[in-house]
Amino acid sequence: MGNHTTVSTFLLWGFSSFSDLQDLLFVMVFFSHVTILAANTSVMLAIKLSHNLHTPMYFSCGLSFSETCTTVVVTPHTLVDLLSDSKSISIPECATQMFFFFGLGTNNCFILAAMSYDRYTAIHNPLHSSILMTRKTCFQLMMTSCITGVVVSLCIVLIVFNLSFCDSSIIQHFFCDITPVVSLACDYTIFQKMILLAFTAFVLVGSFFLIMISYVFIGSMVMKMPSAKGRYKAFSTCSSHLTVVCTHYGFAGFVCLRPKSSDSFREDMLMAVTYTALTPLLNPIVYSLRNKEMQTALKKVLGNICRFSP
Template sequence: KEGGNLTTLVEFILLGFADVPGLQKFLFGMFLIIYMIILIGNSLFIIITKVDPSLQTPIYFSLGNFSSLEICYVSVTVPRLLADLCRQNRNISFLACATQMYFFLVLGATKCFILTAMAYDRYVAICNSLLYPLIMNTRLCIQSAAGCWISGIPVHIGFTYLIFSLPFCGHNQLDHFFCDIPPALKLACGNTFMIEMLIYVVAVLVVTIPFMLISWSYVQIISTILKLPSATGRAKAFSTCSSHLMVVALFFGSGIITYMRPKSSHSVGVDKRLSLFYTIVTPMFNPMVYCLRNKDIMVAMRKFLSK
């Protein structure tokens, strides 16, 4: 639509990996395999934690919840990416782009909150082990899970609306494989200063504060573990927490670098690689990290598969 000298955009073109035309089939095959690993790995994890009575504990409830989230989280971006790798027409309407961005942000926030809840579970288990059954009761587990899923919804409805209320003009090529904030803002014309400040505020609330709470929990956990008298006890406690710490470091590290960097230091190539890391690579490793480093899960999996 023409408005003065500006052409108001009604759709974007997701460029994705169009800059490497010779690798389209290879990338499609690789991402499809990773997506299937994520779906199968997390689904198997959910089933095992539901059917095995020995895994009916708060931490496995949280892990099952986390696996459900991972399936939803990757399904927001990967199916669209796979479709775009197979076709020439990569147009995406404003509504579809806004919807994808909204669900990506909400599920990303939920992931931050669930990882924080899991850190609290580990903190209580190790630092207040005698009170653990009393504190981490079924009611608290369900309430915290519901809170994690719901709390990001109102913030990101308003946030996504504000971004798509900006005037977009000029070319409509979104140099990314999904509708994310940094590439969308590059196409916005006019003053985006307020939105950029809002991004930092939301990032502090959703990413930085949960990360600080997790870090504080692990400072307490590690200091408690180091006071344990037996080396076996220390090793067991460390192995219980190390898998969660690995997942936290991978996800929060890449997320903080992406959203907390100044706009001037954003480069398309770096943003795409970082996005691949926290949207596809870490969800693929999560079931492996939790399963391979957990004897209870391995025992339950052998029993389940032998049936």
């Protein structure tokens, strides 16, 4: 280590460059967080209380829960930092935040892949879809996504936090993202960089490949449908999911897979605000709330809440 000073605490310096906008950022982040919690909680309650929505909307409930947890991992600490002058985070706290954030992010990717398979079964064999995609099958796919997230995230955190951090302790971000953290390490090698890139590619490219396989088969079946009405119905079945997939992978791919430089941290941070504050709203708004059965269930749940409220 020579004359280097070992770092034990990081400073999350992401929003400090907007010192005049701290109060405005706090209000925006706070209300987006409350909206995300309210929207996703409503979806989960509707699916829980309406038994006819458990399958195939079971995946939507899991995605809503996972995305809610993702915002809880990042946003509360961000709100505290916006009101605080210290903006510090210990290395164990930083490692914990990174573990849950990337574990839940990986879980989200593979849930979206499972949802694409659900769309395939609904179009390929609509009469037997409920038999193929039982509650047990949905639960198994959800648990596989969760376990994959835990394993991948644990490997990433072990690699990152076995590095030696010295001299600088300022993270140019508002949470413990991989690239800003490893840029502070004094023994970060190309080998470790390639391993982290391989894990990231496995999650993003691997899950996206599974989604595309499902949609290749879906597209082939849709093109063979004799009626325009049937093709439109099949397309409407997939449109909401495709909207969520394109937005999710568009943001994630831009941040994680593009070449990095010292000037890219600011762009990554601004993009991260979008996918931590906007993307979690896509599932309840685009996927769930556009579903007529979901709308009926939500009206029923809200009606019951209003009826029992004082």
